[in-house]
Amino acid sequence: TVSMLNVVVAMSTTCLAPIYLSLPQYVMLSSATLTLAMASQVFNQIAEVEFDKLMKRTRNRPLPQNRLSQNTAKVIGGALYLSGIGLLYAGQFSLPVYAVVNAVFFGYLGLYTPAKRKYIANTHIGSVIGALPAYIGWLGAGQPFFSVQPFFAFLYMVSWQYPHFYGILWNCKEDYKKAGFKMQYDPSKIATQSYLGCLGQAISMIGITACNFHSIPYDLVVNGLFFSSMYWHGFKRVNKFKIDPSQENAKSMMLGSYFPLVIFLLSYVVKSFLSHEAVSYTHLRAHETGRNLVCRLLLEKKK
16 A cells, blocks of 8 residues: 555656656656565565564564565565666666655665654654655656645645554554554644644645646635545544544544545646646756657757
């Protein structure tokens, strides 16, 4: 689920770019994102195999059950990582793309995974690392890192993870405690951070529509759908959990996070059909790949 979500988020931000990726590049970028996310999950399970044995939700994984050796898992993880990097190379993507995918990969394994057993703040670390895929699609389309469009997608994903993850955590808190993970177990603080997460999602939606849509009726429809879903599926469910921190309300808070997310990501896709603008020759020249440069020079020489 985590791996596929990374792909969906990464590919949705390509819709915001002023130029389209070619179909082969789109396939290679999405496949690279998927394989690298899978590689990080493999190495994470290798690092946490002893703790996974203690938790009901993870003890049936192949490594805790000894259905797969750690050496075999390392080979699989390494092959997935190299495949992802190879796909980026084949697609001739820029260095910033490599930088972000590796920041996600090594940040997840080197920062978030060990932080879970040391700091309660690990959730904040994980939310930032988990939101970085929002930049992959944007950078893959040759756009600059410091842009507002991917930032609002990044902010949304950081905010989204609080009500989503805390809903999971609350239902598995005894497992997490048994494994020695330093998590936030205070229901009032969980509710407060989840409220802030919902607020961050709302701010992100306002920002992204302000930056990318120019049709007032369309803005009203999209924002109306989003904020009504955020109210019913976000704020109300978090409030129910605050009043009664039961497992049922925690699960409702987690499941409720998906509906606003779908609307948010779909708004990116719809934007690409409604407001995609023509791109200047100067812009194409600025972002052309090495292969395209050779083709252009050969064509100009023929003339």
